[in-house]
Amino acid sequence: MELTTQITWLFLLAIPIACVAWTVTHEEVFREPRDYCIKQTKDKRSLLARKFFYLFTCEYCFSHYVTFFFLFITKFHLLLPDWRGYLIAGFALVWIANVYMSLFGLLRQSIVVEKAEAAILKKEAEEAK
Known part of the structure; x- marks a missing residue:
């Protein structure tokens, strides 16, 4: 596979990885299972059990x-055609996906701040009337 094609795959494949990881670890649709996992990370005696449940709470x-999972279903590899290419692709995909999630987190945070500021300004305008 040509290098430009591999790079394109890298940046595109990181999008669904980031989407799935963010959704499971942050969004409301998975709140109850995530809350259960958080409780298990605190309550379980076994280190292995605590770490197992922790992986569902950390993006x-x-x-x-x-x-x-995505490497398994796509057979994507980066730079080298053997197991080393899968290893390189794996770490590169994790890194790019986490950059995407960080940017998304910052965007969501700034939207929350803007909404809060707008609510304050609206309240002040209503009080001024």
Whole structure:
């Protein structure tokens, strides 16, 4: 596969990885299972059990498993055609996906701040009337 095609795949394949990892670890649709996992990370005695449940609460950790799944179904590799290419692709995809999630998190945070500022300004305008 040509290098430009591989780079294109890298940046495009990181999008669904970021989407799945973010949705499971942050969005309301998975709140109850995530809350259960958070409780288990605090209550379980076994280190292995605590770490297992933790992976569903951390977008960085979970993105590794999502990436492994996407590598398995797409057979995407980067630079080298053997197992080393899969290893390189895996870490590159995790990194790019986490950049996407960080940017998305910053965007959402700025939207929350803007909404809060707008609500304050609206309240002040109503009080001034």
